[in-house]
Every structure is written in C-alpha cells, then in structure tokens.
Amino acid sequence: MFKRLTIRKNAYYDSVALMSLAQEVQKLPGITDALVGMATDLNKDSARAMGFGGPELEEVGPGDLIIALLGDDAKSLDGAEKLVVARLEKKAGAGKQDARGHATYSSLAEVPIGEGGIAAISVPGPYAAREAKAALRRGLHVFLFSDNVSLEDELAVKEMGRREGLLVMGPDCGTAVIGGLGLGFANKVRPGRIGIVAASGTGLQQVLAVIDRLGEGITHAIGTGGRDLRREIGGITTLMGLDVLERDESTKVKMVISKPPHDDVRRRVIVALEEGRKPAVVCFMGEEGGLSGVGAGKVRFAGSLEEAAVKACSLAGEGGSREIYPQEQIEAMACELAAGLACRAGTASPGYLRGLYGGGTLCEETMAVLARAGIDVYSNVAWRPELFLEDPETSQAHTCIDMGDDYFTRGRPHPMLEPGLRVPRYLREARDPDVGILLFDVVLGYGCHPDPAGVMAEAVREAAEIARRGRRKLVQIAVLVGTSGDPQGLARQEKVLRDAGATVLSSNQAAAKLVALLLKLECKQ
Amino acid sequence: MSHSMTRALDRGPAGGARRHLGAVKAGRRFCGLLSGSRRYRIHSVFARALNLCDEDGREFLTLLPLSRGCGATYATLALAPEESFLDFELVPGLEAEARDGTRVQLGLEVVVDFSSALTWESRLSTMAPGQLSEANLLVLRRALLETSTASPFRGAVDGSDSGLAALLDALRAAVLAADGTRLGAALASLVGFGPGLTPSGDDVVVGMSLARAVFGRARRAGGRRDGGGLWEAGVRGVLARTHALSAFFIEEALAGRSHEFVEDALGCLLADGPQETGLAAGRLIGVGATSGFDIGVGLYLAAEWQRRYAWCSSG
Numbered sequence: 001m002f003k004r005l006t007i008r009k010n011a012y013y014d015s016v017a018l019m020s021l022a023q024e025v026q027k028l029p030g031i032t033d034a035l036v037g038m039a040t041d042l043n044k045d046s047a048r049a050m051g052f053g054g055p056e057l058e059e060v061g062p063g064d065l066i067i068a069l070l071g072d073d074a075k076s077l078d079g080a081e082k083l084v085v086a087r088l089e090k091k092a093g094a095g096k097q098d099a100r101g102h103a104t105y106s107s108l109a110e111v112p113i114g115e116g117g118i119a120a121i122s123v124p125g126p127y128a129a130r131e132a133k134a135a136l137r138r139g140l141h142v143f144l145f146s147d148n149v150s151l152e153d154e155l156a157v158k159e160m161g162r163r164e165g166l167l168v169m170g171p172d173c174g175t176a177v178i179g180g181l182g183l184g185f186a187n188k189v190r191p192g193r194i195g196i197v198a199a200s201g202t203g204l205q206q207v208l209a210v211i212d213r214l215g216e217g218i219t220h221a222i223g224t225g226g227r228d229l230r231r232e233i234g235g236i237t238t239l240m241g242l243d244v245l246e247r248d249e250s251t252k253v254k255m256v257i258s259k260p261p262h263d264d265v266r267r268r269v270i271v272a273l274e275e276g277r278k279p280a281v282v283c284f285m286g287e288e289g290g291l292s293g294v295g296a297g298k299v300r301f302a303g304s305l306e307e308a309a310v311k312a313c314s315l316a317g318e319g320g321s322r323e324i325y326p327q328e329q330i331e332a333m334a335c336e337l338a339a340g341l342a343c344r345a346g347t348a349s350p351g352y353l354r355g356l357y358g359g360g361t362l363c364e365e366t367m368a369v370l371a372r373a374g375i376d377v378y379s380n381v382a383w384r385p386e387l388f389l390e391d392p393e394t395s396q397a398h399t400c401i402d403m404g405d406d407y408f409t410r411g412r413p414h415p416m417l418e419p420g421l422r423v424p425r426y427l428r429e430a431r432d433p434d435v436g437i438l439l440f441d442v443v444l445g446y447g448c449h450p451d452p453a454g455v456m457a458e459a460v461r462e463a464a465e466i467a468r469r470g471r472r473k474l475v476q477i478a479v480l481v482g483t484s485g486d487p488q489g490l491a492r493q494e495k496v497l498r499d500a501g502a503t504v505l506s507s508n509q510a511a512a513k514l515v516a517l518l519l520k521l522e523c524k525q
Numbered sequence: 526m527s528h529s530m531t532r533a534l535d536r537g538p539a540g541g542a543r544r545h546l547g548a549v550k551a552g553r554r555f556c557g558l559l560s561g562s563r564r565y566r567i568h569s570v571f572a573r574a575l576n577l578c579d580e581d582g583r584e585f586l587t588l589l590p591l592s593r594g595c596g597a598t599y600a601t602l603a604l605a606p607e608e609s610f611l612d613f614e615l616v617p618g619l620e621a622e623a624r625d626g627t628r629v630q631l632g633l634e635v636v637v638d639f640s641s642a643l644t645w646e647s648r649l650s651t652m653a654p655g656q657l658s659e660a661n662l663l664v665l666r667r668a669l670l671e672t673s674t675a676s677p678f679r680g681a682v683d684g685s686d687s688g689l690a691a692l693l694d695a696l697r698a699a700v701l702a703a704d705g706t707r708l709g710a711a712l713a714s715l716v717g718f719g720p721g722l723t724p725s726g727d728d729v730v731v732g733m734s735l736a737r738a739v740f741g742r743a744r745r746a747g748g749r750r751d752g753g754g755l756w757e758a759g760v761r762g763v764l765a766r767t768h769a770l771s772a773f774f775i776e777e778a779l780a781g782r783s784h785e786f787v788e789d790a791l792g793c794l795l796a797d798g799p800q801e802t803g804l805a806a807g808r809l810i811g812v813g814a815t816s817g818f819d820i821g822v823g824l825y826l827a828a829e830w831q832r833r834y835a836w837c838s839s840g
Contacts, residue, residue: 019633020633023633412545412638413545417545418544418545418547419603420546420602420603420604421545421547421638421641422547422603423547423549423591423603424547424549424603424641424643425641427549427643428643450605451606451607452605454605454606454607454608455603455604457606458591458592458603458605458606459591461592462591
C-alpha cells in the first residue's frame, strides 16, 4: 500500500466541489481511498483514519487544503495527484464571458484592478475576511454574505475599505439593492427617491415591501451587517453609506434601519444625518417613534419598520402618512379570530403565542411591540436577560424564536433558503395544548426559497389538523414580506397561505399588534 | 457612488444550490439508516416519493412530502407542492450516506436533515380492538362506493365485475373453510394482479393483512405465535409473485404496520365515530392512483368478515 499526503496552505475551495473531486479520484484505477478537503477537524480525523499523522497533519488548519491518497503503487498516486491539481487549477480564463456577455472569473486574482464593481462573497466565515481583503485590494466594493466572521476581522476589513474609499457591506449582510440590482436576499423594487442604509436584512426587506406597496421606490439600499452600529465597529459602513446617499442626486430621502445601536455610534449617525441636506427617517429597533422626532430637524424617528417606510414615502411625496393596517382594521381582525379561541387551562386568557421567525429583525420588532403592550415574550434573542431562553429548543410561555440565529444555522441553511427546516418545530408548538397562536414570517425575493408559502402552507394545514383532533382552536398568522415584482409571485404566495387557513398580513408590526390584542382578550369560557 | 458599483451580481432564486431538506416526522425504522448500521441505496424515484432499499433488497424506507403521511418505515419532508424528487438529480443506485447520526446525504446535491424530526407514533400499537361499529363500516363502504377510480376492484365492490367478485368470494370461502390449498390458489391470483410497483391485488392484501394483524392480537395473546396463522402462511407463500417493494409492504402489514393513512383509517374504524372514520377513509382513498382505494377495499373486507365470522380471532 502506498500513501501520500499533500498540503496546500491558505487555499480555499468549495466543499461540494472538493467532495465531487474526491469521488472522482476514488474511482481511478489503483486508488483505494482518497480525501480531498479543507483541513477541518472532521477531515483531519478522516485522514488519521486513513493512516496519516505526524506534525504535517497536526499543524494544518481549516484554511488549508488536504489531499490524502492511498493507492496500489506510486504511479497511481502520481496520476491521482495530477488529476487533483489539474481540477483545482482549472480556470475560467480571464476575459471569458457568460451567456449574457458578462465577464466571468474563477478567482478574485483574475479580476482586473481598477475596473470597479462589487465582489459578492459567500464563503465560510473563517475564510471570508481574507477574500474580502483580496477584493478590496482589486478595487472592488464588498458584499459579504458570510456569517461567523469575528468582530476583529470585521473591523480590519471595514477599516481597510474606508482607507480605500470602498464599501464593505457585511459580514452577515443578507440584503442589498444597488442601482436596482439585488444582492443576497433582495426584493424586486422599482426605482425611486428613497435611499436606505440598513444593518438588518429582513428589516430592510420589510421596509422595501411597504415602500413598494405604497407606490414609491428606492435609489440604493446599502446593507452594513448587523454589528456595524456596535461600539467596536463604530458605524463605519453606515456613515460611508450615508455619505454615498448624500452625494447621490437621485436620493431625496435617506433612511437608517438598525437594531439598537451603541449610544456613541447612534449620536454620530444622527449628527451625520442632521448635517446633510436631505430629510431622513431613522428606525432603531425597540425605540419609540412618533413624536420623539418633533423639533429634531431633518430626522424623523419611527417606532417600527412599517412606520419608517410610511414616513419615508410621505417625505418623498408618495403614499400619505397612513399605516397599511389602521388600528380599527386590526381590531376587527382580532374580534373575528378571537371567536372560539380557547382559554389556556385554568386561566381566563387565550393560549400562548409561539412565533417562529426566519427574519431576526422581524422577531425583535414583534417582541418590542408586545413589550409596549405589557406582554413578556421569551426568546433566544431577548434583550432582557430574564426573558432569554437558555435552551432555544424549548419554548416557555409566550415565545418568539429567531430561527435564523447562528444556533439554528450552524451547519444548516438559513430558513429563508430552506423554510422547511422550521416545520418540525412549528408542529411541535402546535401540539402543545397550551398554545393558542402560531406566528411566522414568509420572506420573498431573489435568493430566497422559490415557494416558501407552499412549504409553510403544508405545516399550517397539519397544525390545524392537530388542533382539530385536540378539539381546540389555533390561530395561525403569517407575515408575508415581499413586493409585487418578486419572483415567487406575491399574490400567489398570499393565496397559498390563506387557502391553508392562515391569516396573512404584509406588515410585521400589524401582525404583532394583532397578536397583542388577541393575548389581551379575556376568554368567556 | 461610482457608476461601476452598480455592476452588481444578481442572484436567481436558490438555483443550483445544494438542497438541505428538513425531515418533519420519521418512523423508528430510520434508526438503522441514521446510525449507519444498515446501508441503503436509492431504489426508485417519483415526483412525490423516494424509496430507499437496503443492501439485501428486502427492507425499504420511503420519503414523502408532509401532506402524504408518515409511518414506521416512512419519513415526511417539508416540500412545497410543486417540488419534485425528480428535480434533485437523484437516481436509483445512489447510496444514502448517514452523517453525524442526524443527516442523510443523497448524491451530491441533497441532504435530508433529521435533527429536528418528530418521531412518528403508530396509534395502532397501543390499540386493543373491541366491538366493530356498524356505522363506521357503513361509512367506509359508502366512501368506497362513491369513489371514482380506475382500480379493477371498483367493479368488485359494486358487483359490476363478476370475475373479481368471484375471486374475493373464493378467498372468503377458503378462509372460512381454513383450507390452505384453496387459500393459496386465491392469493396467488390476487398477489401481483395489476400494474405498477404495488399492484392492485397486493394493496387489497395489505389492507386485509393489516386488519387481521390488529384484530388478531387477542388470538396471539392467547398463545399463538405471531404470524403463524393460515392466512399469514398463505400470503408469505405467494410473495415471490410480486415486486420486492410491494412484498415488503405486505410483510409490514402482516406485522401490524403500514402507512399512517392506512393505520389511521383502521384506527378510526375501531375506535372513533363515523365523522372521523369518513375523514380518514377520504385521506386513505386519496393515496396514489388506486392504492388507497384498494387498501380500503382490503380493510373493509377484513373488517366485515371479522364482524360476521371473527376470521381474525382464529388461526
């Protein structure tokens, strides 16, 4: 038996491509086993199981490539290694074009320097900063979809971007729309007069959906990644993005969306907006909107994503200042849904709420709305420590879960890509006899699942059947976030959910208000 | 903003990405696959069903969409209505590779994630059959009669096909007479009769065998060895006449296990009211082109014979 271990330091390759290559090598004559993979702990274990070891293997890390070969003779190993090298070094070739005439490259190193553009990077977190820096060195703005990037790496990349005058959108940036082209999970929106900087992917999508519904459009929606307004990062991308919007003649109204920012960073952002020429709307999740902005100059404050979008449209001259769902309409819906809603055993209140969200910001908005109504909600992303769920797998009392959180997405796709991964949990909650309300989001757009409503509709039907057999009523509320131009078909997705028995709202804030009203009801039974 | 910045990369909706499908419920027989103690390969792929087969070619596991129901040898997946297993580049012969005890890789493109799957529980496993409700039997009979189906047994149910009605009569007579030779001959005409992977005749036998297994619990509790009756021997004697997958479903039914909708229909017949029985019968009859109907015929016949002759209570 002959064996050979080859290490390629600092070389990242896609895991699916490597798996495919390893299978190809294993079929070669004279090869008894082959491993081609990044030097993760799992792959190092596999290499040890093949009989490899020593310092060479122990010293490599997940940023290095392992090629481990077992064969009948040295010639077979030579042939296999030659094949691996040839496959790995196969390049598209500079200047190659796709069917639409766009230049294609097989690595950042092939991109000509100085031609500009955006590099959209979606590699595992440990490799992301290196790729982002490589893109910046070639003069490219960066859209960094990858998550699990350290705060130190994020700061280093963003500081490098600032020095070069290039935006770093991310890490963990879910959505951006630049000049009408979507990146990540992006909705189809018409061109308009509102420019947005958002430290929240699904928050941005909710705002885009409301703006679209009100007949307005956007210039750019610049994502920053969820941590940009933390003290450590200092709002680097947010401030650069606001500068871009200030200088962009098409942008008439600016907007900033974020989870609660650090006080110092918040101040810097507000000052930057006040010093600009254009009116602005700010939505910092959890803060009150409405009157707090009166007399504050150019900045209007919004207490919800819907309110932010409505205010921006109003400033841009479209849509008036009406909410999508007036309070009386929500109250009427609550009355209708409340009919027959069962009381929780031994109490005069309806069953518990269980909210399962793919969008983290939507989850947080719901908790904020319910907190204002005096309703405590447990969560894996709770702001108040006493409401933090120690075990995200187990709900208690009223619970809202962000299923896009790292805990649920480690080694699995985000629920916006595979909404079906939420379904077992959804049905587990439906089986709980103390549960009366199930709440979930369905997010549309490019990059998302092609039929998320279809997947969740099956779960809604099954949950209704569980409740029917248990002789209880279950209210199921869907928040549908999307625009009329989205590829999934907004109207069709809504119909699918309604046909399954869900109550569908296009505003998360309205859905949360509806839940608050239902939870405040006193059962007569 | 530089003009060139607008040369962004646009992305289509999840095209070409590896699929990571969530298993919603799974039967206990998936343990062998997930633990890696039994090796399975893809046996057959349909738009809305995927069958895995073990290395011996005798034991099968089936993946279905959530709305299609579960079972001891089934797992349900959260798929959209238009999604098809045929879209995932899965072909017979591909290995189903267990990973981490919770995931199964199918080919290069698909991972089925069982990490959050609920364990499917059979309602029949704890059920002690009592008196059969005539009202429930009537509901099942009416549901069968009102069904428009291409099954050849449709004619046997309403009496328009004298040939098949005669075959079922011969089966009944052989069972009542406890005549193994005549039973074997009737079953030989039934098993393998009809087209497809699970022929109509096989489906009728599935329904009858499951009902007999459940009704016969008292008999076995009284000292008889499980599966040692004339019916069981007769059925096993003709299994070679049909496809391996269908034979497996019949073996499972003999052991008192079947698909959720089949078990549910029988469970309702035994323990619930006419309304629930009607709903369960409707779900069962909706399975496949003719399978649900044919299994329903088998359940009905077995239950009716039990009510009249207590055929499951004797050997």
